[in-house]
Amino acid sequence: MVNPTALLTARVRAQDGPGCELVQDGFLAEPVSAWTSLAFVVAGVVVLVRARREGHRAHDADTSDHRPSARPHPLAGYAALVAAVGIGSFVQHGPDPVWSDLAHDLPLLVVLAYVGADAAADLTGRRPAWWWWAGPTLALVPLILLAPRAGDLAQVGVAVVAVALTVRRAVIRPRQRRRIATALALLAVGGTVGTLSRAGWPLCDPSSPLQGHAVWHVLAATALVVLAPTIGLSSHPPPRARR
Structure with missing residues (x-):
């Protein structure tokens, strides 16, 4: 049986957070959201492994120079940042220290x-x-x-700019359009499910093992993996448009 007091606490807390999962006592305050946060860590590892494989293939194909490149692969930094998202999210949904907002955001x-x-x-x-x-x-x-609400709005603004620039990139990179469209679709679905799962919204059920915010974690992490091959394309000129 669900503790009514704990359920009320979860709903109150959800008003200030992204989800509505029932808050637990112990190391993991929101177990489902905490564990699914690690999807970003897995995504970072997948991106890095794929980048290294592609790097080895490119090196093997280049018979003119067998010296290893000193320039780091652009996806190495991207992979590390994606993994950091998962660690920060785990901190917020898990032990939730006073600095968890900064660790997450x-x-x-x-x-x-x-x-x-x-x-x-x-x-x-x-x-x-x-x-x-x-x-x-x-x-x-x-x-x-100093102003978490304003900080959230600022992040939305940065996200809008990033999406707009990425869509524009799809225009000049026809071969990347399907990949970019797939990544944006995953983000859109995940964001919709996450929003509808906030406290007071139709999909919010604090006691359910299936949490909308957890779905957002998995879909967003997948989208970042799908988007990864577009990172670093500035080193390759885009194809000329046909006249």
Whole structure:
């Protein structure tokens, strides 16, 4: 039987958070959301392994120079950031220390800024500099700490810009359109399910083992894996449009 007091606590807490999962005593406050957060860690590992495999294939195909490249693969940083999203989310949904908001929001903000900066570099034909994504992220840290609601809105703004730039990238990269469309569709479905699962919304059931926010974790992590091959395309000129 569900403890009515715990259920009420879960609903109150859900008003301030993304989900409505029943809050548990112990190390994991929201077990389902905590464990599914690790989908981002798995996604980061998958991206890194695939990038290394592609790097080895490219190296084997290049018979003119067998020296290893000193330049790090652009997906290495991306993979690390994606994994960091999972760690930060696990911290918030698990032990939930006082600094959990920063642990959760900062990696997600960095990933959004990174994707947007990479798309902007592709659109302008330039290599992205680290400050393209680090600058906006650092500028928003005080907002996340001092005004969490405003920080959430700022993240939405960064997400909108990143999506717009990525859609524009699909225009100049016809071969990447299906991949980008698939990634955005996964994010859209995950975001819809997550939103409808907030406290007071139709899909919210605090005692259910199937949580909408957990679904968001899995679909968002999958979308980042699908999107990964588009990262770093600024080093390759886009195909010329047919006249």
